[in-house]
Amino acid sequence: MARVAIVTGGTRGIGKAICLALKEQGCRVVANYGGDDAKARAFTAETEIPAYKWDVGDYEATIAGCAQVEQDVGPIDIVVNNAGITRDGVLHKMSWEDWNEVMRINLGGCFNMAKASFPGMRERGWGRIVNIGSINGQAGQYGQVNYAAAKSGIHGFTKALAQEGAKYGVTVNAIAPGYVDTDMVAAVPQPVLEKIIAKIPVGRLGHAEEIARGVAFLTSEDGGFVTGSTMSINGGQHMY
Ligand code: NDP
Numbered sequence: 001m002a003r004v005a006i007v008t009g010g011t012r013g014i015g016k017a018i019c020l021a022l023k024e025q026g027c028r029v030v031a032n033y034g035g036d037d038a039k040a041r042a043f044t045a046e047t048e049i050p051a052y053k054w055d056v057g058d059y060e061a062t063i064a065g066c067a068q069v070e071q072d073v074g075p076i077d078i079v080v081n082n083a084g085i086t087r088d089g090v091l092h093k094m095s096w097e098d099w100n101e102v103m104r105i106n107l108g109g110c111f112n113m114a115k116a117s118f119p120g121m122r123e124r125g126w127g128r129i130v131n132i133g134s135i136n137g138q139a140g141q142y143g144q145v146n147y148a149a150a151k152s153g154i155h156g157f158t159k160a161l162a163q164e165g166a167k168y169g170v171t172v173n174a175i176a177p178g179y180v181d182t183d184m185v186a187a188v189p190q191p192v193l194e195k196i197i198a199k200i201p202v203g204r205l206g207h208a209e210e211i212a213r214g215v216a217f218l219t220s221e222d223g224g225f226v227t228g229s230t231m232s233i234n235g236g237q238h239m240y
Contacts, residue, residue, distance in 0.1 A: 004074045005219065006066070008032045008056050008113060009083030011043040013182035014132065017208035018080050019049050021216040027078060030069050032056065034083060034105075056083045056109030057101075066116035075124065076117045078219045081110045081131045081154075086184060088143045099146045106150035110157055118161070118170065127170035128219040131158050132211075133230065135178045139238045151176075155230055162228030171227035173218045178234025180206040201236035 005022045009015040010031025023029045031051045033040045040051040050072075054065035070076060084106045087098035110131050121127025136144055137151025155174050162172040179185055179196055185205065188196070197205065214231050217223050232240055 002026055002028045003077040003219075004028045004030070004069075005078035005080065006030045006032060006069055006076055006113075006117075007080040007082055008109060009034065010049075010080075011036070011040045011051050013184065014177065014180060014208045014211050015080075015082040016043060016047075017212040018082060018215045019043075020047060021209070021212035022078070022080075022219065023047070023049060025216050025220065027219075028073055030073055032065065032083065055105070056081075056112055057105040059108075059112045059115070062109070062112035063116050066113070070120075075120050077121065077124075077126060078128045079113050079117050079130070080215055080219070081113050081129070083109050084132065084134075084151075084184075086144070086147050086187075088147065090143050091145050094146065102146035103150050103153075106147065107153045107157070110154055114161060118165065121170045122165065122168040125169045127165065127168075128223070129158075129161065129165075129170065129172040130215050130218050131172070131174045133158075133174045133176040135176055135232070135234045135238050138176055138230075138232070138240050158230065159228045166227055169224075171218070171224060173223075173226060173228070174230040175211060175214050175218070176230050176232045176234065176240075177211045178206055178232075178237045180208055180211060182208060199237060200234075204235065206233060206235055 005027040007018050010019045011033040054061040131154045133154040134151040140148045158174040
């Protein structure tokens with residue numbers, strides 16, 4: 001029986017590559033997204049993977065969204081918490097709203113998705129949760145106290161939930177990508193991006209598919225002895 005996998009923020013960027021890798025691995029994949037209906041429609045037309053719209057930072061919406069997925073597709077076996085946003089700015093100029101929105105979606109989304117799916121995985125004795133962190137949650141980044149705090153929080157969340165899931169066959173891991181060529185990175189001004197690339201030992205940005213291969217391994221049967229870990233996929237930019 002194919003495993004049911006849900007990828008938040010799965011309709012573009014890294015999430016889309018993860019959806020395709022899990023589909024290739026034989027999963028029944030569902031994508032979630034936050035607002036861009038046109039991208040979601042194009043994604044489903046191209047991949048035949050259904051896309052469900054809700055805000056993962058909204059607890060009630062997430063519980064209802066996952067219940068709908070389970071009704072339509074079946075019990076959720078695999079969750080990839082990939083949805084994330086940036087609201088960059090140095091602390092003295094950052095609004096509380098920009099702080100809170102990043103914490104609410106990037107970190108709160110992981111909690112909300114786990115609340116919706118972890119109890120069922122635990123009962124059934126099998127589950128995989130992969131949380132997408134960031135190199136900037138490991139190393140910090142100028143102008144990103146909100147994003148770095150949320151991503152760093154993801155790494156702590158992962159290690160704590162891994163301890164709760166281990167004896168029930170539920171693994172919980174994180175991936176900390178370096179800079180990957182998606183819309184998020186396209187928003188970084190070119191001169192800043194050139195300086196970033198100069199600091200990446202392999203000399204280039206990562207590709208979304210390279211992050212997706214890591215997720216595919218962690219969610220596979222073969223990944224069952226890996227839990228509470230953070231896989232860094234960053235071209236050698238930060239060795240942790
Ligand atoms: P993109 O900006 O390309 O895509 C973000 C995805 O998240 C979209 O599908 C978007 O949906 C969705 N999303 C945003 N807010 C919400 C929400 N409230 N509820 C549900 N879905 C939402 O991001 P990337 O592919 O670049 O990044 C994916 C993940 O990887 C993020 O967590 C990011 O922080 C992390 N990461 C990325 C790096 C990079 O270099 N790109 C580096 C390190 C980490 P919609 O299309 O509807 O807006």
